[in-house]
Amino acid sequence: MNQHVDVLLINIGQLLTMESTGPRAGKEMQQLTVIEDATVAIANGKIAFIGTSESAEPFKSEKIIDCQGKLVTPGLVDPHTHVVFGGSREHEMALKQQGVPYLEILKQGGGILSTVKQTREASEDQLYEKARFHLDRMLSYGVTTVEAKSGYGLDVETELKQLKVAKRLHESHPIDLVSTFLGAHAIPYEYKNNPEAFLKEMLAMLDHIKEEELAEFVDIFTETGVFTVEQSRDYLAEAKLKGFDLKIHADEIDPLGGTELAAELGAISADHLVGASDKGIEMLAKSGTIAVLLPGTTFYLGKETFARARKMIDEGVTVALATDFNPGSCPTENIHLIMTFAALKLKMTPEEIWNAMTVNAAYAIGRGDTAGQLVVGREADIVIWDAPNYLYLPYHYGVNHVNSVFKRGKIVSKRRDIIEDTLSTKS
Numbered sequence: 001m002n003q004h005v006d007v008l009l010i011n012i013g014q015l016l017t018m019e020s021t022g023p024r025a026g027k028e029m030q031q032l033t034v035i036e037d038a039t040v041a042i043a044n045g046k047i048a049f050i051g052t053s054e055s056a057e058p059f060k061s062e063k064i065i066d067c068q069g070k071l072v073t074p075g076l077v078d079p080h081t082h083v084v085f086g087g088s089r090e091h092e093m094a095l096k097q098q099g100v101p102y103l104e105i106l107k108q109g110g111g112i113l114s115t116v117k118q119t120r121e122a123s124e125d126q127l128y129e130k131a132r133f134h135l136d137r138m139l140s141y142g143v144t145t146v147e148a149k150s151g152y153g154l155d156v157e158t159e160l161k162q163l164k165v166a167k168r169l170h171e172s173h174p175i176d177l178v179s180t181f182l183g184a185h186a187i188p189y190e191y192k193n194n195p196e197a198f199l200k201e202m203l204a205m206l207d208h209i210k211e212e213e214l215a216e217f218v219d220i221f222t223e224t225g226v227f228t229v230e231q232s233r234d235y236l237a238e239a240k241l242k243g244f245d246l247k248i249h250a251d252e253i254d255p256l257g258g259t260e261l262a263a264e265l266g267a268i269s270a271d272h273l274v275g276a277s278d279k280g281i282e283m284l285a286k287s288g289t290i291a292v293l294l295p296g297t298t299f300y301l302g303k304e305t306f307a308r309a310r311k312m313i314d315e316g317v318t319v320a321l322a323t324d325f326n327p328g329s330c331p332t333e334n335i336h337l338i339m340t341f342a343a344l345k346l347k348m349t350p351e352e353i354w355n356a357m358t359v360n361a362a363y364a365i366g367r368g369d370t371a372g373q374l375v376v377g378r379e380a381d382i383v384i385w386d387a388p389n390y391l392y393l394p395y396h397y398g399v400n401h402v403n404s405v406f407k408r409g410k411i412v413s414k415r416r417d418i419i420e421d422t423l424s425t426k427s
């Protein structure tokens, strides 16, 4: 008897399974399992079959989707975003054009601190609606799992408000959200002359955050004029003792040594890394700390020098890519654009880019076992692309290539009606 499944995707031109037993480091990032002329069967929200059409057993389904030779992949994972925030910062564009540096705007009370003011003023519901709008857009780009940082409160009440919004969105939005506590994102005005006392106040929140399951990771912005390497080390060591995995905004603008610190503390990821030293890169390769690179930010900050992705990969580092979506240094949800930046500015190959946005991105936020791969028995988070092959996305830039997005086997975003759903049986 033909096995009954809920959805059958047939006539897939190219299928990337991204199947992997762990994060892919260095040269392994060149590996890609590509199945030509493939079929995927979905039952109870999970993948029931994946393979060539020829090898597919006869299935029965009320929903057969003819993929018309298109590319099909796992849902993308965005492992570094600041998606919950109030307001916007378009007025900073003119300052940028005049050449005022990012850290100077922050020093003058703008930048992150401007978003802090707007986030403090917003109600929980306002923040929820605004973040939902941005998440809908991310979903439309084929992103099915997202990391979300707090860090625009810099006080107990607003940091908790942001984390609660992320939790509510995780429960209500098709995208899965993974939360990071970034209370140490900047020094608030109230603590201008006493950053240590501020860090203490943020650390005092950790027990409550753990109890209420409001975040899995603790992050800090280690940067000139923000937190020093020494302050970051003490802060993160304490967070680790309290059972949190660690992340660092490391060497984004000035090469202070945040990369080395991330490796030393066994952080799950070190993010940005534009100024990472040779030693830092070597240490990342040894510690297995994932390098989350954010070329959209480097572009938007108007920098000429990008993170040394080639050196990292050549030396055996595990690299992931993310949008860094936020209202200041990278206001875009367009992860396809990040693919193109990764190709042209980081000189990453298409194979490395796909690994960096699926398998490795999932491992960078502790979701390696559930997201970023299409494997029998896993949840069916799948994207059908209006593209003939995986090379096409970094190549044709600046636009949205998604045809349809499935989350747990259900279509949650459908941009084009060219796929025919037919009521029939394939045997």
Ligand SMILES: N=CN[C@@H](CCC(=O)O)C(=O)O
Pocket: 082, 111, 112, 115, 221, 249, 252, 297, 324, 326, 327, 328, 329, 330
């Ligand atoms: N650099 C620190 N944090 C963010 C930017 C936040 C902002 O400018 O609002 C980042 O990752 O780029």
Ligand SMILES: [Zn+2]
Pocket: 080, 081, 082, 249, 324
């Ligand atoms: Zn960030």
